[in-house]
Amino acid sequence: MIKENELYFIKKLCSVPSFNGRLGIDIINHFGSAENLFSADEKTLASLLKPSMFKNLMKADYEDKDNHYSFVSIYDEEYPLILKKISDPPLGFWYYGKLPDKKLPSVAVIGARDCSDYGAYIAKTIGTYLAKSGVQVISGLARGIDGIAQRAALDSGGYSAAVLGSGVDICYPASNLDTYEKLKKDGCIISTYKPGTKALPINFPPRNRIVSGLCDAVIVIEARQKSGTLITVDMALEQGREVFAVPGRITDRLSDGCNALIGQGANVFLSPEIFLCELSELFEAKKEGEYHPKTGHFKPLQLSEDTKKKHRGFSGNEENLDISGEEKKVLESLSLSPITADELSLKLPEFDYATLSMLLMQLLIDGHISQIGQGSYVRVFK
């Protein structure tokens, strides 16, 4: 148990981003405690640190506002064990809600901010599936894949934790405000930046190491060739996490990053069922006893070889649709890539324009398809 006084100085040290990591831990070890560090004379510090670091440290200023958030340092018992083991663990972090359960597996679901409808659908499905199987979904609350997966996990009654690039009390992006509020209540919001910090671009790469550090495996859903998501993947690999990439069509630029990862030897994400089997194997092999699936609520499907075969592909909801034959024809011509009525009429020359637009509207109001942009349509899988 840390003394109240020492805790304040740890927080003060954590409020300087460059010290909230390996450097901070090392320097505390050197002085014996954070309190000693701050009472040490400037000359000693200046001789120990780089000039820029010294300057940052001198500027350190922290005041605890009573804002219902909590703080945990690496010296605390609650500090996630899995995070402690990475090469550059944060000295401490601020959080809302409850920290991830050590007994349950955590999986990071990450991907492009401006994802396609395919990506959005996969993110939603994976988020839901993981939550229902008792897996904790970790991500960065960004627009697109991150937010969609976290929202889906929360909506199906699961647990999710978001690691922010801003202070815990600042919701970035603002468009995910309702997910942020829900995470505060049912999940967790984590940040290594002191409360009140704005979401600066330089904050994001360091936070990505926390996202991958908190989880056992990383699923990448959509990423372009040059994408911030791939920074997280690099860190995950450094930390020894398993990386799963959702394959995409080679013509889709948004899948280039994932396909390249597969080319480099990443695991292929084929379906949630198969992923869960692989995740549980990973558990038993790697984290003996400590994270054993049988001790928690984690109940992955134990799939037989037959079922595995059946689940080889991703299953949609084609069956049992209560629609007319004509509607079905139109629906089958639609996919998750947007298509306009004009392009559709080339695929289905048997329908005239008026009939086709009627069928599309019927499918739209029954919720089988949705409209993207001004006049493009995609299929909706429920």
Added chain:
Amino acid sequence: MYCNITSCSVLGVDPIPINVEVDVSPGLPSFSVVGSPGAEIKEAKDRVFTALKNSGLGAPLSKITVNLYPADLRKDGTGLDLPIAVGILISSGQLKTEIIRDTWMIGELGLNGEVKPVKGVLPVVAKASSLGVKNIIVPAGNAGEATLIRGINILCATDISSVYNYLKDPNSAPLDSPEYTDDSESDDLLSPEYDFIQVSGQETAKRASIISAAGFHSMLMSGPPGVGKSLIAKCIPGILPPLSEKEKIEMTTIMSVAGKLSDKKALIKSRGFEAPHHSITVHGLLGGGATPKPGAVTLAHRSVLFLDELTEFDRHTLDALRQPIEDKKVHISRVNYQVEFPADFLLVCAMNPCPCGYYPDRNKCNCTEPEIKRYLGKISGPVLDRIDLCVEMTPIKLSDMKAGNNTMSSLEMRQKVISARNMQKKRYANTAYRFNSELKGSDIEKYCHLGEKEKALAETLYEKLSLSLRSYHRMLRISRTLADLDESEEIQIKHLYEAASFRPNPSYWQKM
């Protein structure tokens, strides 16, 4: 000596008769023009003096006063040169004539005495004719438009001395008095310059164009660069129905005021296409100036107003369009008077779906959601609300272009438009309405009558598509036009569905 000659000036598109009073009295030589003259009229004294001198007619070295009645109305333009010159000739005693009692005159003078064409001759001649004036002297260059008006003796002047000779003795030196010759019978309408047959694919946009032309519904096309948005817009005037005689004169009057009439083919017989650049100002679009001049919306009267790159227009400029769209005219107020320009145009707009132009094709488009949101935000809700038909266009593959070219020609499309217009004409015979797009309030329910099944569907669409009341009414008006295109008295299920497919997609326009 004093004399009084009637001429006419144009305010907006309305002709205002002007009494040009000229007095030449003994005194120190001076020339003053009073009665709120504009800059061009103040300059008239130099033109008039030199023209008289160079035509061999003397300009008196006396005190000359010119008054323009009504004196409180600001007058602009150069058409008063000729009456001022004639007034000086009469007041200085060089010319004695009785003809000016029932003769109006208008024209600009060159320094050599030539009478040059001026703007706005058509409305002036029409006014003179309606007031029962016997003769009107107009510049020979304006003969084409002046002769469109019957019941008045048109006299064409080429120079000031011919006018002088005519007034002195009309029988021995008559002025040329041409007759209207209708050379061609609406020939330019039969083979429009841009024909829909040139457009491959793009069925949705073509369908929207025909609905737009039939019911005068405004339309917005969005699509990547080079997809054919401008071409389709240029094709639309060719499928609009022919102009009535009254509409032809209206359009010719506007072009006359704007000075855009060609000498030879004065009467405008086909609908125009006005495409202002997106850097246009509010005044350029709606009209304005110290003495108000017509803007692009007025030049597009009874024609197509095409706004390309809609999102690049200044937001204020676009917002200013709301009033003319509603009222079909533009009001411009000045301290002493108000001007009204007609502006009954068919609004056709085009834009890219996002800053880079390729959304929703995520392979090409890297725009982020906030970027697209900001981009769409340039078009305010009220403006978008006034657009009836929204269409998305995508590039067509070369292979598809060759395969299915069963496109209707503009001529065939026009036949459908005309029959749909005839149905509207019959339906709205005793009302102020002309087109389905104009229907308002309770008349929508009255004229867009729905059967039981159709009513149930309309309600479902209203709920499921979460339409606003305004967009619900828009859907009804469009389905009325669709029924008219099918020559059906009753709106059918398919009409409602199709009409709904042209609504602005709320998830794109709001949530994005």
